[in-house]
Amino acid sequence: MGDNQTMGVARTAGQSGMDDQKMGVARTAGQSGMDDQTMGVARTAGQSGMDDQTMGLARTAGQSGMDDQKMGVARTAGQSGMDDQTMGVARTAGQSGMDDQKMGVARTAGQSGMDDQTMGVARTAGQSGMDDQTMGVARTAGQSGMLTEPW
Numbered sequence: 001m002g003d004n005q006t007m008g009v010a011r012t013a014g015q016s017g018m019d020d021q022k023m024g025v026a027r028t029a030g031q032s033g034m035d036d037q038t039m040g041v042a043r044t045a046g047q048s049g050m051d052d053q054t055m056g057l058a059r060t061a062g063q064s065g066m067d068d069q070k071m072g073v074a075r076t077a078g079q080s081g082m083d084d085q086t087m088g089v090a091r092t093a094g095q096s097g098m099d100d101q102k103m104g105v106a107r108t109a110g111q112s113g114m115d116d117q118t119m120g121v122a123r124t125a126g127q128s129g130m131d132d133q134t135m136g137v138a139r140t141a142g143q144s145g146m147l148t149e150p151w
Helices: none
Strands: 010-012 026-028 042-044 058-060 074-076 090-092 106-108 122-124 138-140
Touching: none
Parallel strands: 010 026, 026 042, 042 058, 058 074, 074 090, 090 106, 106 122, 122 138
Antiparallel strands: none
16 A cells, blocks of 8 residues: 555565555564554564554564553564553563553463563463462463462
């Protein structure tokens, strides 16, 4: 469509919407919505909603809701709810609830409940309950109950 790929954009096998890929965006095999990918966003095989991925976000194969992933969030193959992943969160292949993963949380292939993983938690391939893994816990391929592994 008009007005995409206007400033040094590299793109392969993708489609774009209005005002998409305007400022040095690299994108492969993806689709975007309105006002998406406007500020140096790298994205592969993903779809986005309105006002999503507006501030230098890197995202691969994911979908997002409104007002999600607004502040330098890197996310791969995940879905998020409203007001989720708003403060520099890195997440891969996971789903989250409301107010989850708000403070620099790195998470891979996991699911979380409300108010879970809020303080710099690194976790891979696991699931957690409420108020679990809240204080800098590193965990791989495990499941946890309430208030386990607090350090």
